[in-house]
Amino acid sequence: MQEFIAGLPKAELHVHHVGSASPQTVAALAARHEGTSPVPADADKLAEYFTFTDFAHFVQVYLSVVDLIRDAEDVRTLTAGIAADLAGQNVRYAELTVTPWSSVRRGIPAEAFCEAIEDVRVTAARDLGLQLRWVFDIPGEAGLEAAENTLRIALDQRPDGLISFGLGGPEIGVPRPQFKPYFDAARAAGLHSVPHAGETSDAQSMWDAIHELGAERIGHGIRAVQDPELVAYLAEHQIPLEVCPTSNVCTRAVASLAEHPLPQLVAAGVQLSINTDDPPMFSTWLNKEYAVAAELLGLDERGVADLARAAVRQSFASEADKSALLAEIEAYSHAV
Ligand SMILES: O=c1[nH]cnc2c1ncn2[C@@H]1O[C@H](CO)[C@@H](O)[C@H]1O
Numbered sequence: 001m002q003e004f005i006a007g008l009p010k011a012e013l014h015v016h017h018v019g020s021a022s023p024q025t026v027a028a029l030a031a032r033h034e035g036t037s038p039v040p041a042d043a044d045k046l047a048e049y050f051t052f053t054d055f056a057h058f059v060q061v062y063l064s065v066v067d068l069i070r071d072a073e074d075v076r077t078l079t080a081g082i083a084a085d086l087a088g089q090n091v092r093y094a095e096l097t098v099t100p101w102s103s104v105r106r107g108i109p110a111e112a113f114c115e116a117i118e119d120v121r122v123t124a125a126r127d128l129g130l131q132l133r134w135v136f137d138i139p140g141e142a143g144l145e146a147a148e149n150t151l152r153i154a155l156d157q158r159p160d161g162l163i164s165f166g167l168g169g170p171e172i173g174v175p176r177p178q179f180k181p182y183f184d185a186a187r188a189a190g191l192h193s194v195p196h197a198g199e200t201s202d203a204q205s206m207w208d209a210i211h212e213l214g215a216e217r218i219g220h221g222i223r224a225v226q227d228p229e230l231v232a233y234l235a236e237h238q239i240p241l242e243v244c245p246t247s248n249v250c251t252r253a254v255a256s257l258a259e260h261p262l263p264q265l266v267a268a269g270v271q272l273s274i275n276t277d278d279p280p281m282f283s284t285w286l287n288k289e290y291a292v293a294a295e296l297l298g299l300d301e302r303g304v305a306d307l308a309r310a311a312v313r314q315s316f317a318s319e320a321d322k323s324a325l326l327a328e329i330e331a332y333s334h335a336v
Contacts, residue, residue, distance in 0.1 A: 004301045004336060005290045009328045011093040011311040012086065012275055012286055014219055014242035016168070017117075018066050018099070019278025020082040023047075026280070029068040029078075039064050050281045055200045058251045059141065059170055062278070066102045075103065075116035083124035083132060085279070089286040092325055093317050095194075097135040097166055097219075100157075101142070101149045114157040121161045131321060134159060135194055137166030138182065140174040147182040155189055163316045164192040166219065167209075171201035176208035183213040192216050192316050194242075200253050203227035210239065217242060217314060222254065224270070225261040231268045240271040240314040245292050246284040247277035262296050273311035305333040 021029075023043040031041035040049050052058040069075060086094050098117060104110045117134065124130040138150045154162060165186035167179055176197060183193055196219035197209035203226045209215040210233075221241035224230045234241065243262055248254040254261070265272060274293045279285050294304050312325045 001294060001301065001304070002287070002291060005287045005294070005304060007090060007336065008290070008305060008308050008332060009090055009092045009325060010286060010290070010308050011273075011315050011317070011325065012089075012091050013095050013217070013273045013311055013315055014097070014244055014275035014277060015086075015094060016097045016099075016278050017082065018069060018078065018102075019062060019281050020085065020096075020276075021065060021078050022081050022085060022280055025078060025081045026065055026068070029065075029074060033068055033070065037064065037068055039068060046280075047283065050283075052251055055170065055172075055251045055253060058281075062281070063102075066099070067106065069103055070106060070108070072108055072112040072116045075108065075113055076120060079117050079120040080123075083120055083128055083130055085285070086132075087124070087128040087130045091286060092129060092328070093131040093133075093312070093315060093321065095133045095135050095164065095315060097137050097168065099137050099139050099150075099168065100153045101146050102139055104149065104153060105142075110153045110157055114153075114159040118159045118161060121159075131317065132161055133164075133316065134162045135164040135166045136162060136191075137168040137196075138179060140167055140169035140171070140179075140196075142169075143174075144178065147179050151182045151185055154186060154191065158189075162191065164194045167195035167197075167213070168219070169196075171197065171199060171205050176205055177212040180212045187214055194219060196220055198223035199248070200251070203230045206230060215239060220244065220248070220253070222248060222261050222265070225264050231265070231270060235269040235271075238271055240273060240310075241265065242275050243272045243293075244275045244277035245289060245296065246282050250282040257292060257296065260296060262293065266297055271310060271314060273314050274307055275311075301336070302333070305329055 023046045027043040030039040121132040193214045195209045198206040199220035
């Protein structure tokens with residue numbers, strides 16, 4: 001099964017930019033900025049640093065790594081490393097959640113930031129056979145100022161790879177409805193709406209994401225299981241969830257993999273994709289998440305290939321790219 005998963009062409013729909021920095025990249029950046037950061041400059045010490053006591057602690061650690069990205073060259077190095085890692089998992093298409101405001105606020109000009117990620121997008125397509133697309137997300141803990149600036153960067157820069165508008169960070173104490181005007185403007189400009197909701201907060205946060213923010217897919221959304229009406233709504237209206245099983249255990253959003261609601265969601269007919277979220281921070285990678293999902297759902301190879309197909313269908317890739325990737329999955333499934 002592991003071999004089958006490794007060779008399977010895949011799409012990833014929920015993976016964060018800075019959260020995908022490899023331990024080597026993080027350690028190198030920490031060494032470069034030694035004395036100004038709490039992040040260990042030794043890759044071997046990062047596993048301990050990336051052990052989270054709760055979601056708030058996770059966000060705090062995440063932001064300490066964000067703080068290490070200080071110029072456009074850092075952005076380029078980070079993004080190129082991520083592209084190589086994704087390609088190494090046989091990912092052919094990824095929607096990467098990027099938080100430009102965190103870096104622009106830190107002093108990187110928006111234009112240089114966008115140029116750096118776009119350069120990597122172009123070379124990844126050419127050299128790695130990997131299509132990258134961007135989700136620009138609001139770091140929710142930074143409030144409306146962050147929303148305003150994320151929207152401004154998205155609309156002013158409008159990099160070619162930008163397809164969606166998101167909302168990340170903590171949910172508790174960060175009600176979704178306040179972000180409605182920014183999502184309205186982003187959607188009016190043609191961006192898709194993909195907020196996080198129902199990761200650490202309750203089903204109401206997901207209703208808000210749907211009704212107020214026009215969510216077309218929801219980041220995480222696992223708390224839907226608390227509300228049968230919501231589960232039925234997601235299934236009926238085909239609003240897919242971007243599920244990240246290991247992440248939920250590492251941030252303590254769920255107590256253990258055994259208690260993960262993935263099987264209940266699938267049984268209820270909710271569409272979903274399997275993703276990593278922040279792979280090195282959770283000691284995971286996409287092939288491992290597929291194996292975790294196969295185990296939780298009792299899937300055979302055909303079932304795993306269906307998971308890969310679902311991610312492609314739920315993506316915002318062009319119809320031509322979707323067809324091409326679906327055909328690749330089909331050919332691979334028949335060949336093995
Ligand atoms: O699992 C997650 N949930 C919410 N936000 C996350 C997650 N992983 C990474 N981020 C990132 O946390 C930062 C602070 O708001 C944002 O940059 C968001 O993209």
